[in-house]
Amino acid sequence: MVYLMVLVQMHLYTGLFITAHDAMHGTVSSNKTINNFLGALAVFLYAGFFYNRLLAKHHNHHNHVHTKNDPDYAPYGFWRWYFSFMLNYVNVLQLIIMAVAFNVLKIWVDQTNLLLFWVLPSLLSTFQLFYFGTYIPHKGEHANEYHSSTLSKNHFLAFISCYFFGYHLEHHQKPGMPWWQLYTTK
Numbered sequence: 164m165v166y167l168m169v170l171v172q173m174h175l176y177t178g179l180f181i182t183a184h185d186a187m188h189g190t191v192s193s194n195k196t197i198n199n200f201l202g203a204l205a206v207f208l209y210a211g212f213f214y215n216r217l218l219a220k221h222h223n224h225h226n227h228v229h230t231k232n233d234p235d236y237a238p239y240g241f242w243r244w245y246f247s248f249m250l251n252y253v254n255v256l257q258l259i260i261m262a263v264a265f266n267v268l269k270i271w272v273d274q275t276n277l278l279l280f281w282v283l284p285s286l287l288s289t290f291q292l293f294y295f296g297t298y299i300p301h302k303g304e305h306a307n308e309y310h311s312s313t314l315s316k317n318h319f320l321a322f323i324s325c326y327f328f329g330y331h332l333e334h335h336q337k338p339g340m341p342w343w344q345l346y347t348t349k
Contacts, residue, residue, distance in 0.1 A: 211258075
């Protein structure tokens with residue numbers, strides 16, 4: 164049951180980031196203030212990220228896909244690309260915020276539970292987001308202007324893997340479409 168709950172938590176953490184991502188494309192709320200607030204809240208709860216910093220980098224990704232100006236792209240194998248990706252987004256202030264949060268939460272929550280149900284799932288979600296949302300869709304060469312592909316999985320696996328972000332070409336073609344509608348464009 165512990166393993167299952169770690170995976171559930173991982174998927175929920177990934178969902179927090181996907182919510183922030185959708186806010187970056189203005190699809191969480193038609194009210195811009197509410198949209199940006201919810202995006203900022205989701206990404207801060209995800210890992211102490213600052214929304215405006217991620218927003219700028221994410222739009223650089225969309226504007227410069229598969230180039231040296233794309234913060235999500237690196238012409239390396241999985242591990243070098245993953246660490247390059249993480250170093251591009253994680254900063255010292257964010258690590259301090261997470262360390263403070265961990266130590267404050269230890270006052271009320273057993274450290275083992277924090278590690279199993281907060282730290283481990285959030286770290287695993289970075290692999291889930293990177294592997295299914297960046298690495299697989301953007302690795303290699305592609306015969307389209309977005310330099311991306313779509314995973315050929317069934318509907319259920321597409322949701323479980325990364326909230327339909329395996330429909331990555333479709334996301335680049337229609338960035339204003341929320342995650343839960345991406346499958347309709349495939």
